[in-house]
Amino acid sequence: MGKETAKKILEQLNLSPNDSVGKLGLDDIVRLTQTLKNYDGFLPPDASVLSPIGEELLKEGIKKELEPEILAVESRKPQAYSGHPFIVEVGIAYGGKITPPPDGTPIIFRYANRIPLLYDEANDVAYKVVNRLMNWKRYKIDPRIDPVRIIVHICSTKIPYKTVGKEYVADRPEIEREILNGLRNVCREISSYLSRKRNIERERKRLDVYRKYLPMIIKFAEEAAGGKVKVREADVKSLLNRMSKYQVLQEEAS
Incomplete structure (x- = not known):
C-alpha cells in the first residue's frame, strides 16, 4: 500500500499518521479492519498469469456437450483473496437435450484451473452457493426439477483446496461472493428468455x-x-x- 492510499484510509477513519498503533483502541482496530476490507481504491489484482476459459470457449463447449435450448455464461472480473488473484466463470444451460436431475439434486459441473472436480461436491463452495445461498424462486428456475446444468470454473494462482487430494474448494467469502453474483447475472438472462x-x-x-x-x-x-x-x-x-x-x-x- 502506498502513502497516498494510506492517507486516504486514515482520513476516512479520522486517524493521524502519527498515532501509535499501540494506542489504538479495540473499536479503532475493528473500524480499520472493516475499512480495509471495503476500500474500493485498491488496484485490481494482476490477472495476466491466470488462464480463464473465456466466455466464447465456455459457450462453445457447453453447446457441444449439452446441446441446450438456451445458455448464459459470464467471466467475472479478476478479484483476490489473501493476495492471490482469481477469476470465476459461471454458466447455466437450460432445456434442449438436458433432462431434469434424476434424484432432485442440482447438477453442478465444477472446475478448478480447467481441471474437473469430481468428488466431495457437498463440501464445495459452488455447492453451498447453489443449494443454500441462491434464491432460485426469484428467477422462476428450480435446478432440482428443471432441465438445468450449472457450470462453475475457478482459476487462481492458488486454489483454496481444503484437502490434500484437491477434491473441493473452500468457501472463501471472496470466491463465494463472485460465484453468487455470477450466477445471479446469468440467471437473469435465462429467466428473461423463459x-x-x-x-x-x-x-x-x-x-x-x-x-x-x-x-x-x-x-x-x-x-x-x-x-x-x-x-x-x-x-x-x-x-x-x-x-x-x-x-x-x-x-x-x-
Missing part, C-alpha cells in the same frame, strides 16, 4: 381462440348489417396483428 417464451405461449393460445371465433362474430355482424358491410380477411389479420404483443403471427408466417 418469461418471454411463456408469454408467447400464452399469447398464442389467446390468439387461437380469437382466430376460432372471430369469423363467426364477423359473419353475425355482416348478417345483422343486412349485408351492407363486408369485412375483408386482410382486416381480420391486421386486427389480430395489433392484438399480438410478441408478433406471434409474423413468426408463424415466417
